[in-house]
Amino acid sequence: MLRQAGTERPGTGKLLNEKRSGKYLCKACGAELFSSKTKFDSHCGWPSFFDPDEKNAVIYRTDTLLGYERTEVRCAQCESHLGHVFPDAPQTPTGNRYCMNSVALTFVPDQD
Ligand SMILES: [Zn+2]
Numbered sequence: 001m002l003r004q005a006g007t008e009r010p011g012t013g014k015l016l017n018e019k020r021s022g023k024y025l026c027k028a029c030g031a032e033l034f035s036s037k038t039k040f041d042s043h044c045g046w047p048s049f050f051d052p053d054e055k056n057a058v059i060y061r062t063d064t065l066l067g068y069e070r071t072e073v074r075c076a077q078c079e080s081h082l083g084h085v086f087p088d089a090p091q092t093p094t095g096n097r098y099c100m101n102s103v104a105l106t107f108v109p110d111q112d
Contacts, residue, residue, distance in 0.1 A: 010045025013102025018047070022109040024100075029078035033057050033105065040092055046083065046099045050092035058082065073098060080104060 015024070024034040024047075034049045034057075042048035052058045056076055063072040063084070073082045083100035 013046055015047045015100075015102040015105055015107055016045070018107050020107075020109045022107055023053070024049075025106045025108060026075040026078060026080060026082070027104055027106045028080040029075060030106075031057060031075055031077040033075065033082065034098070034100070036110075040089070042089060042097050042099070044097065044099055047102055047105070048089075049098040049100065050089060050094045050096055052098070060085070073100070075104075 018036075018039075021036045023032050024036070024039075025031060026033055032053050035053045038049045038051045038053075040048055040050055058073050059076045059079070061072040061074060063070045071085045073085050074080060075082060081101075082104045083098060086097045086099060087095055089095055089097035
């Protein structure tokens with residue numbers, strides 16, 4: 001699943017409604033990819049973030065699988081497919097919506 005550019009059905013991912021503060025790591029290699037600080041409710045049905053934890057935590061590829069260009073997001077360390085990014089979130093500081101697959105991420109809650 002992680003090695004294919006698959007997409008889970010909307011509304012099914014277990015991290016969609018995760019509200020605790022913490023880090024989202026790459027499930028395949030453990031790299032820190034996103035923070036709960038940039039998670040927002042985009043109503044797209046997948047966990048969504050407006051920025052990666054570090055700019056170089058992810059890499060981008062152009063994907064035309066659906067017949068139009070989308071920007072695929074992969075882990076910079078192991079190149080696992082994570083999801084896609086869309087520049088359609090004007091309500092966020094970056095304007096970007098990183099639409100991620102729950103199955104590609106491991107959530108680690110912060111310790112109090
Ligand atoms: Zn990785």
